Amino acid sequence: MYDKTVRRRRAVLGLLVACSLILLTAYFGESGGGALHGVQRGTSEVLNPIQEGASRALKPVRDLFGWFGDTIDAKGQVEQLRRERDRLRSEVLTNEIRKADYDRLSAMVELDGALGLEDKGLKTGRVIVQSATVWYATVRVDKGSDDGVRVGQPVINEKALIGRVTEVFGGAAQVTLITDTTMKVPARAGRRGEFGIVEPASAGNPNDLIMKFTEPDAGIRIGDRVATRGTEPDDRAASLYPVGLPIGRVTRIENEGTDTEEIHLRPYADMRSLDFVQIITDPRGGER
C-alpha cells in the first residue's frame, strides 16, 4: 500500500514536472500568435473583468494601506527634506547674491561704456563699511593707495556718481557721499546744460539733493537729468569730476523763476544699498 502511494505520488510529480517543462519549451519556442499564447490571452481576457472588479473593490483598502505607508515614508523623509530645504535655501540665497552682484557689475560696465570711462583708470571695489547712521554720509571701499587711489577722486556705482574719496589707506579708502552736507558738485541740467551746484537738501535724507545757483530763467523742468559739469576750457582749475557723470533727476522746483530758485533732485544712486563701486583714478584720462 505504501509503495503504491509513493509510486503514485512520484508519478504525479513527474507528470507535473514534465507538463511544466513541455509548457515552458512549447511556449518559449512558439511565436507570439501561437496556440499557447492564444490560450493565455483568452484566459486573461476572461479573468480581466474579475481582476478589474477585485481591483476596484479593494482600492479603498489599498489606499488605506498606501496612506499608512506614505505617512510612515513621509515621517522618515521629513528630516532629510528639511536638510535639503536648508541647503537649497542657502544655495538660492547665494545665487541671488551672485545674481545681484552680476547685475550690478554688468550695469557698471554698461555705464562705463556709455560714459566713455574705460580709459579713466577705473578701480572696482566693494563697499566694506557703510556709515551706520541715518546720515548716509560715508562708505569705505576695499581699494586704497596700493591700487592708485588718491584723495579727491570721484566714485561712481552702476547708476551714477555717489561721491569722492576723502581718506586713503593702504588697502582701503573712505568715500564721502554726495548726500553728505560737506559735498558740493558742479553740475549741469536741462536742455541747455545750465550750470549749478548740487548739494544735500537736508542732512540725513539720501533721496533729496538740491541744485543751487542756477539762472532764474534757466528753463529747467521736472524730470530733467542732472550730470556733472566737468572742466570747461576757461576754468582756472580742473574739476574733480569728469563731464557727464549722471547725478539725478529733477523732482520739483521751488521759487521757480526767482533768484532763490531751488531745484530739487533725486539721486540716481541709492545711497542705502551700495555694494560695488568704481573709483575713477584718472579723471582726466583720455583728455590729455
Added chain:
Amino acid sequence: MTAPTPQLLARLAGVGLLGVVVQTAFIAQLPIAGANADLSPLLVMAIGLLCGSLAGGCFGFGVGLLADVVALQTLGVSSLVLLGVGYGAGRLREARDPEGTLVPIAVGAAATLAFGIGFALLQFLLGVDAPVSWALLRQLLATLVINALLALPVYALVRRCLQGALPDDPRRRRRRAYTTGGLSPLSRGVEIRR
C-alpha cells in the same frame, strides 16, 4: 492516503483563484518597504503543509500556471517552481509532521526564498542576459521578510478555508485517537476501574 474529495478540490480551486486575483489586484499594487509581498508561495506552502505533497504539488502547479497566464509570463516557469515548493512543503508534513506554531513562518520564508531563487534561475536560463543587480537581491530579501511576517496569518486563513474538508488532518487524527480510546491515559484509567 485517501483521494481528495470534490469538496476539497473545489475549495483548493477557490483558494488558488482567489489568491491569484488578490495577489494581482491588491498585493502586487501595495509596495511595502520598496518590495511586494508574494502570496503564491505562501498559499502553496500552506496547502502543502495541510494537505500533503501530492495536493501541494498539484496546487503549486495550478497556481503557478494561473499566475503565469494572468501575468502573461512564460507559461510553465512559475508552475515548475511552485510545484517544487508545494511538494517540498507536503513532504515536510508527511515526513516530520512539524507541530510548532512558528513552523509556517519558517516554511513560508523557505518557500519564498526557494520560489524567488528558482524563478530567477529559470529566467536566466531562458535567456535574460541582464546581470543580477543589488536591487534585485534587496527586493528578494525584502519580500522574504514580508512573506515571513505574512506566513502565519495566511496559513491560518487557508486552514480555516479548508476546515472540514481536510481528509487527513493530523490534529484531527490525534484528537480522534484520544477520544476513541487506545491512546488516552484517561480512557485507560476508565478501563482499569472497570
